Amino acid sequence: MSTPVSTTGLPPAAFALAAHAVEATGVGKVFTTRAGAVTALEDVHLTIGAGEFVALIGPSGCGKSTLLRLIADLDTPTSGELTVFGRSPRAAREAQDYGIAFQQAGLLPWRSVRANIELPLELHGVGRSGRTVRSTELLELVGLTEFAGHFPHQLSGGMQQRVAIARSLAEQPSLLLMDEPFGALDEMTRERMQTELVRICAESRAAVVFVTHSIPEAVFLADRVVVMSPRPGRIAEVVPITLTRDAAGRDEDLREDATFFAAVTRVREALHGDGHVRAARGVDVR
Amino acid sequence: MRAVTVALRQWAPPLVLGLAFLLAWQALVVGAEIKPYLLPSPTAIGTQLALVAPLVWTSALATGANVLVGIVLGTAVAIVAAVAAARSGVVDELMSPTAAAVSVMPIVALAPVLNTMFGTTSTTPRRLIVAIVVFAPVFVTTLRGLRQVQPVHRDLMRAYAASPRQLSRLVTIPGALPYLFTGLRIASSTAVISAVVAEYFGGLQNGLGSRITSAAANSAYARAWAFVLGAIALGLVFYLATLALERAAARRTGG
Ligand SMILES: Nc1ncnc2c1ncn2[C@@H]1O[C@H](COP(=O)(O)OP(=O)(O)OP(=O)(O)O)[C@@H](O)[C@H]1O
Ligand SMILES: [Mg+2]
Numbered sequence: 001m002s003t004p005v006s007t008t009g010l011p012p013a014a015f016a017l018a019a020h021a022v023e024a025t026g027v028g029k030v031f032t033t034r035a036g037a038v039t040a041l042e043d044v045h046l047t048i049g050a051g052e053f054v055a056l057i058g059p060s061g062c063g064k065s066t067l068l069r070l071i072a073d074l075d076t077p078t079s080g081e082l083t084v085f086g087r088s089p090r091a092a093r094e095a096q097d098y099g100i101a102f103q104q105a106g107l108l109p110w111r112s113v114r115a116n117i118e119l120p121l122e123l124h125g126v127g128r129s130g131r132t133v134r135s136t137e138l139l140e141l142v143g144l145t146e147f148a149g150h151f152p153h154q155l156s157g158g159m160q161q162r163v164a165i166a167r168s169l170a171e172q173p174s175l176l177l178m179d180e181p182f183g184a185l186d187e188m189t190r191e192r193m194q195t196e197l198v199r200i201c202a203e204s205r206a207a208v209v210f211v212t213h214s215i216p217e218a219v220f221l222a223d224r225v226v227v228m229s230p231r232p233g234r235i236a237e238v239v240p241i242t243l244t245r246d247a248a249g250r251d252e253d254l255r256e257d258a259t260f261f262a263a264v265t266r267v268r269e270a271l272h273g274d275g276h277v278r279a280a281r282g283v284d285v286r
Numbered sequence: 287m288r289a290v291t292v293a294l295r296q297w298a299p300p301l302v303l304g305l306a307f308l309l310a311w312q313a314l315v316v317g318a319e320i321k322p323y324l325l326p327s328p329t330a331i332g333t334q335l336a337l338v339a340p341l342v343w344t345s346a347l348a349t350g351a352n353v354l355v356g357i358v359l360g361t362a363v364a365i366v367a368a369v370a371a372a373r374s375g376v377v378d379e380l381m382s383p384t385a386a387a388v389s390v391m392p393i394v395a396l397a398p399v400l401n402t403m404f405g406t407t408s409t410t411p412r413r414l415i416v417a418i419v420v421f422a423p424v425f426v427t428t429l430r431g432l433r434q435v436q437p438v439h440r441d442l443m444r445a446y447a448a449s450p451r452q453l454s455r456l457v458t459i460p461g462a463l464p465y466l467f468t469g470l471r472i473a474s475s476t477a478v479i480s481a482v483v484a485e486y487f488g489g490l491q492n493g494l495g496s497r498i499t500s501a502a503a504n505s506a507y508a509r510a511w512a513f514v515l516g517a518i519a520l521g522l523v524f525y526l527a528t529l530a531l532e533r534a535a536a537r538r539t540g541g
Binding site: 069072073074093094096098100102104106108109110119120122123124151 | 443
């Protein structure tokens, strides 16, 4: 981000804020249930720059999905300040600043694969020809061109998840929220989708908040890996990833690189806390 | 060749059973010399059916039209009521007990009242009765369907800032369609029964129910049975049609 020239009369602080995709200051979330209060998140401080790729990793139930839902304005924080592109999450949602892929694919079963991908475009008034052009590109991208006319129940779980990913990319959002989108994919498709995602984000300059259970995946994709700890959910450590990348982004050789393994080890240690190995439930440490 | 054997294996047992049943019936009526007003023989009914076939056909059309109009009317009202009830708690509190009351209302009690209200030369009372009978099951199942929106779909539409209208059009209503058609299938048999029974209470003499009563009144028992067969066929047609709709709707949603 270059320094903005003040022509709109906004104070410089507003521009500084607008430069960040997400800014969380002391964010907390307490769910009040019949069984009592559950503190899902506590005192979360996190700033995600525009175009930055941040992976969230942590044991099951540490509040990763909750944090994503707060950013998406599907839930509201019970404490702290949260802004998305310098405005309230609600305003950002209404302005359609982000695309989202949920932990479940969440496709509409009565719509074809193509119509599912086109849903956000249809909701926001994109014409039929524009939708067809875009969905054709996206079908190609996720490798489902032959399945355009199929219905979700005719696809495997991994294929459904790819449709959901294509849908989240439909409007080329400046912020992508993804909750374990590759969880249901086989290893080969997963690696291909990871490479594609890196390329898409490099091209579109989109910021990404990416929840995962896989340490290698987090390291391969992210500029920073945010390691969370449970009960109450909080940020345990933020591991910056500095991998030697070529001009076209990260290529396949990287997965074999020594710096890659060094980063994996650092995230693993952060997850297990202070070097001693504690069982981090639900985390895939392959 | 294979298709033929498969079809044979599927259709032969019920056909053989039906034939055996008819033979036993015929043997019983002839052998025990049962009086026709108690039970006419299948051959007597068959002869009558061949004789009055055109009349059975036009009567079935007249009754079928009443059923169709009644189903469309009752379903339309039920859908509007269910959408309103799904939107507002007050409407729900008003409508759900009403639907329960309507569902236990005896059509036998209602038919004479409606006949005097609308006059005996009108098809309106019969169609209204069908509509009333159809309303309750369709309302209940449609309302359940409208309430079945998956949380992930709700989140998705919220994330994309969809308007309430878009939510209804793209998620809630398509999701409720299989439920609606299940209600319709359940309602279809009672709709035909009600349309036929409503004709037992006077009024126009053009439907299957009227023909059955007048044939019975004239001691033409075999002819009455011929019209009963027509009523059974009509019930089957409506049942199979709504079943096909239900299957198609379920297939579209992967159910
Ligand atoms: N709607 C809710 N009502 C009550 N408690 C909730 C709700 N949503 C989440 N929680 C609680 O908040 C905590 C964090 O849940 P969350 O779904 O964010 O975990 P997660 O890190 O995404 O886990 P996973 O990796 O298994 O998806 C859990 O203890 C959960 O029980
Ligand atoms: Mg989760």
